[in-house]
Amino acid sequence: TWTPDSFVESTVAALQEKVGNDKVVLGLSGGVDSTVAAVLLHKAIGKNLYCIFVNNGLLRKNEFESVLAQYEGMGLNVKGVDASQRFLEKLAGLSDPEAKRKAIGNTFIDVFDDEAHQITDVKWLAQGTIYPDVIESVSVNGGPSATIKSHHNVGGLPDFMKLKIVEPLRMIFKDEVRRVGATLGIDPELLGRHPFPGPGLAIRILGDITAEKVRILQEVDAIFINGLKADGLYDKVWQAGAILLPVNSVGVMGDERTYEKVVALRAVESTDGMTADWVDLPYQFLQKTSNTIINQVKGVNRVVYDISSKPPATIEWE
Numbered sequence: 001t002w003t004p005d006s007f008v009e010s011t012v013a014a015l016q017e018k019v020g021n022d023k024v025v026l027g028l029s030g031g032v033d034s035t036v037a038a039v040l041l042h043k044a045i046g047k048n049l050y051c052i053f054v055n056n057g058l059l060r061k062n063e064f065e066s067v068l069a070q071y072e073g074m075g076l077n078v079k080g081v082d083a084s085q086r087f088l089e090k091l092a093g094l095s096d097p098e099a100k101r102k103a104i105g106n107t108f109i110d111v112f113d114d115e116a117h118q119i120t121d122v123k124w125l126a127q128g129t130i131y132p133d134v135i136e137s138v139s140v141n142g143g144p145s146a147t148i149k150s151h152h153n154v155g156g157l158p159d160f161m162k163l164k165i166v167e168p169l170r171m172i173f174k175d176e177v178r179r180v181g182a183t184l185g186i187d188p189e190l191l192g193r194h195p196f197p198g199p200g201l202a203i204r205i206l207g208d209i210t211a212e213k214v215r216i217l218q219e220v221d222a223i224f225i226n227g228l229k230a231d232g233l234y235d236k237v238w239q240a241g242a243i244l245l246p247v248n249s250v251g252v253m254g255d256e257r258t259y260e261k262v263v264a265l266r267a268v269e270s271t272d273g274m275t276a277d278w279v280d281l282p283y284q285f286l287q288k289t290s291n292t293i294i295n296q297v298k299g300v301n302r303v304v305y306d307i308s309s310k311p312p313a314t315i316e317w318e
């Protein structure tokens with residue numbers, strides 16, 4: 001019978017057999033799959049696993065610093081690359097959701113390729129692909145292959161895409177990945193994290209993206225997510241986040257008329273993201289969260305809650 005321990009034992013042995021003394025590069029995202037894949041490989045080949053964690057500037061507030069510190073604490077050979085500026089420049093002036101996704105995908109590939117070139121004689125690319133990604137030709141978390149083709153079809157594939165592929169999780173499901181992660185001693189908080197889209201806050205800032213909008217949304221999102229955790233609601237929700245709307249609304253602050261941004265909060269229940277129901281969060285929680293956001297986040301004067309389910313609404317607004 002399948003157990004996390006037997007899986008770890010046999011996978012580590014198989015990885016050692018397959019990879020030998022070769023160097024392997026892996027992109028960490030802060031998510032469950034890439035983290036568990038990294039820890040498994042690290043157990044098998046130690047410092048020959050080179051991890052790269054890219055800050056695209058569109059992560060949650062303080063996420064890059066705190067997750068990088070966590071990775072280092074786990075003993076991983078990890079390089080944090082702050083490419084925020086590079087991503088922001090590529091996104092400047094773009095407001096179409098697919099154009100934003102493409103810019104982010106292409107920039108990620110360029111940054112990752114630059115970093116992979118710094119590792120002499122790397123032979124393998126490791127990925128946190130899990131079984132559902134394998135069986136669905138297009139995974140929920142949107143594989144980058146379409147983007148890669150459109151960007152690199154003239155000059156050919158980026159070099160790291162030509163490496164041999166190793167995918168230690170490709171035969172198991174998400175819940176099994178979490179159990180394997182637990183057996184490997186990975187922090188339960190990291191293993192229980194909500195899914196977060198690759199393009200990050202870029203697809204939760206409707207319209208064009210600026211550093212100031214990212215900052216506003218990071219503040220709002222942090223108040224919402226920390227509030228869910230503080231009130232024991234985080235683990236009851238499959239995914240949650242905030243959306244910065246491209247409209248201003250009139251408000252009043254003291255004797256002053258304000259004309260500021262509107263944010264929407266979204267929390268859904270789901271099993272795989274294919275369908276989703278909006279979560280009936282307690283009114284008291286919503287009231288407290290709304291007050292805190294409006295009082296603390298400069299530039300926001302109105303908060304709304306998204307009560308749409310999927311289908312027909314999608315989880316993200318873009």
Ligand code: XMP
Nearest residue numbers: 140141142195196197198199273314315316
């Ligand atoms: P939708 O909005 O399609 O989202 O209902 C379903 C799930 O997919 C995530 N999502 C993405 N993940 N790149 C990703 O890695 C993307 O471009 C992307 N778009 C949506 C979304 O967060 C949800 O979990």
